[in-house]
Amino acid sequence: MPGELGPAIFLSPHYDDVVLSCGGTVAALVAAGCPPLMVTIFGGETPEELVGDFARWKHRRWGYESADAVLAVRRDEDAVAAAILGCRTRWLGYFDAIYRGERYAADGDLFGRLKGVEAGLIPLIADEILSLPEWAAGTTVYVPLAIGGHVDHQITFAAGRLLAARGITVFAYEDCPYAIHSPGGIALRLASLHGQVGPETLVAIEKTLDRRIAAIAAYTTQVPVIFHFTADMPGAIATHARRIGGALGAAERYWPVLETRSTGA
């Protein structure tokens, strides 16, 4: 593990992010007798008034007509993926960026600059993680590095920075599949962070790679959309994991989030 073996909480901006990026590490923790908690941050039940044209377009792309239908299927998929990995889950009540009014009304907005007002969400999320019933002294927290720049990933990373500033061990994970289809985004993101994270560390996952792939496949509505660049999801995941792992075999990649005092995204 990147941190010491013990209690761990993986923060997933959306229902699939941790499984896509860290499924092998989660399964390895389970095998080591430390089943982690997977927390989806932006997984709230959404009133229909918050479903605008952009969100409706997203729903149609996923094959659903309402936010309720989307939520039901996403939670079912997440529960299946968690069962495959053997971990526990919690779903917080924040709304996905596509439901937060006119703040993000197109894909370009979703992968752009965080709207200033949303900085207020960062301490709320950090405090909510610390108040989870599963929180224990010595818990290691995992957050997305936010490769690709999705605003919900940026907010979750910033919550991780805030937790690190409070003395908690936090690691940022490599967002997949962004890191697979746009590898140049890793260097761009690291450069933008100006030393907020330390040197990368690898976790060997050859023994749990198949479990990660099986758990990813549980997100049946999402796989065709997010793996639009390939017809071979298992091959894309395995090839990337073995490329970054080198002599270790398949691996997942993390960066320690450093104890800095600023909380910007």
Place this chain on the structure above:
Amino acid sequence: MQVKVEPQSSGTAVLRVSGRLDLLSAMTLRQEFTKVVAAGQHRLVVDLSAVDFIDSTGLGSLVSGLKTARMAGGDLRLAGATAQALTILQLTTLDRVLKPYKTTEEALTGY
């Protein structure tokens, strides 16, 4: 968290909530909404003036109550939200759906 239900006339009820509305208490409030609506009160006013903290899961219970009330042909209004509650409502944009009224009397007017 505690909830006191005060039925009003003609299908309306005030739910006075006190304490923390968070992950640990949200389910209790959801169940209370279900019971109240099943009892025939589907126009709900939730008095938050004695709620000292709401987290996102607590907000989720309010959304659930809104949907339960609407499915029965009613609605849900918030009253007396504290500064902390107003902040999280605004940050999440939920204030656009659950417009906060200053008092329960104001929320009940014309309901």
